[in-house]
Amino acid sequence: MMRDGSLNELLLIFLSKKGSYVSGEEISEKFGVSRTAVWKQVNHLRKLGYEIDSVPRVGYCLKRSPDLLLPEEIIQNSRLEFLARKIYHYPSIGSTNDEAKKLAQNGAPHGTLVIAEEQTGGKGRLGRRWVSPPRKGIWLSIILRPSLEPYQAPRITMTCAVAAAKAIRKVTGIDCRIKWPNDLLVKGKKVAGILTEMSADMDSINFVVTGIGINVNNTNFPKEIIETATSLKLASGKNVDRLKILTEFLSQFEVVYRCLEDGEFGKVLEEWRQLSCNLGKRVRIIGRNYELEGLALDVDGNGALLVKTNEGTVERVLSGDVSL
Numbered sequence: 001m002m003r004d005g006s007l008n009e010l011l012l013i014f015l016s017k018k019g020s021y022v023s024g025e026e027i028s029e030k031f032g033v034s035r036t037a038v039w040k041q042v043n044h045l046r047k048l049g050y051e052i053d054s055v056p057r058v059g060y061c062l063k064r065s066p067d068l069l070l071p072e073e074i075i076q077n078s079r080l081e082f083l084a085r086k087i088y089h090y091p092s093i094g095s096t097n098d099e100a101k102k103l104a105q106n107g108a109p110h111g112t113l114v115i116a117e118e119q120t121g122g123k124g125r126l127g128r129r130w131v132s133p134p135r136k137g138i139w140l141s142i143i144l145r146p147s148l149e150p151y152q153a154p155r156i157t158m159t160c161a162v163a164a165a166k167a168i169r170k171v172t173g174i175d176c177r178i179k180w181p182n183d184l185l186v187k188g189k190k191v192a193g194i195l196t197e198m199s200a201d202m203d204s205i206n207f208v209v210t211g212i213g214i215n216v217n218n219t220n221f222p223k224e225i226i227e228t229a230t231s232l233k234l235a236s237g238k239n240v241d242r243l244k245i246l247t248e249f250l251s252q253f254e255v256v257y258r259c260l261e262d263g264e265f266g267k268v269l270e271e272w273r274q275l276s277c278n279l280g281k282r283v284r285i286i287g288r289n290y291e292l293e294g295l296a297l298d299v300d301g302n303g304a305l306l307v308k309t310n311e312g313t314v315e316r317v318l319s320g321d322v323s324l
């Protein structure tokens with residue numbers, strides 16, 4: 001009934017029955033297995049943390065799911081077209097981005113989702129680490145095979161940022177903003193970060209992996225980031241349902257991504273502008289080998305920040321960290 005690496009069909013049945021009883025007989029007939037096999041499978045789910053009631057001669061009823069981002073839960077709770085048709089879920093992994101890159105190299109299809117409850121080697125931009133404790137946040141990567149030129153790849157990060165900010169705002173009501181180029185902030189503190197990696201040659205993209213880490217229910221951070229990081233729980237004062245944020249993010253991502261593919265990136269750009277916390281403000285940008293200060297005027301369609309310097313020139317900034 002449950003094959004390794006495939007969907008747990010019993011769980012799918014329980015989830016689709018939404019709290020009503022389903023008889024052991026019905027399940028055993030459906031899968032052509034014995035009642036004992038069904039019972040074993042129910043116990044397997046219980047070990048994962050599923051609360052399943054069993055009433056003799058009536059059947060089983062799923063009362064409560066644990067806080068896990070299992071593929072069956074994602075499928076049952078979202079209506080997606082191209083995204084997450086294939087899902088790889090790991091209780092613990094080094095980095096979902098690294099795993100996604102391996103899968104993409106081996107031909108994993110457009111839209112594949114790689115998600116983990118914990119990352120032991122979560123990566124941030126510029127070689128930084130991304131703290132990803134078990135079940136506290138959403139740590140995921142999406143494999144994309146976009147029809148874009150390599151120089152347009154920052155559009156993927158912008159797409160991801162818009163989708164995540166909209167999802168967070170919709171589910172929690174929190175005023176979540178995008179900080180150029182790849183952060184989401186709540187009250188000036190970082191709640192999520194995006195790391196987009198690409199495999200390309202000079203004029204075509206082979207694949208893109210866009211990874212996002214969203215701090216959902218973290219309540220403590222290592223001292224290096226304690227002043228600058230936050231979570232949705234810290235911002236809202238209550239526990240936040242990770243599955244709700246995740247499924248809303250995935251459906252927003254599909255909508256925004258479709259604009260990108262349909263030549264309507266202007267719409268995404270406009271949403272990015274509305275959600276930005278930098279535009280119209282003074283910024284100091286620290287890049288690999290430069291520092292620049294000025295007024296953030298706008299962002300262009302390929303992710304560059306347009307900054308009016310104190311000397312009056314307008315610079316097109318492609319990368320760096322904003323520290324003002």
Ligand code: BTN
Pocket residue numbers: 094095096097098119121122123124125126128130132138139140141182183192193194195211212213214
């Ligand atoms: C940053 O803010 O510098 C980017 C952080 C990106 C973190 C996510 S968590 C899922 C994915 N896997 C990783 O190793 N990193 C990204």
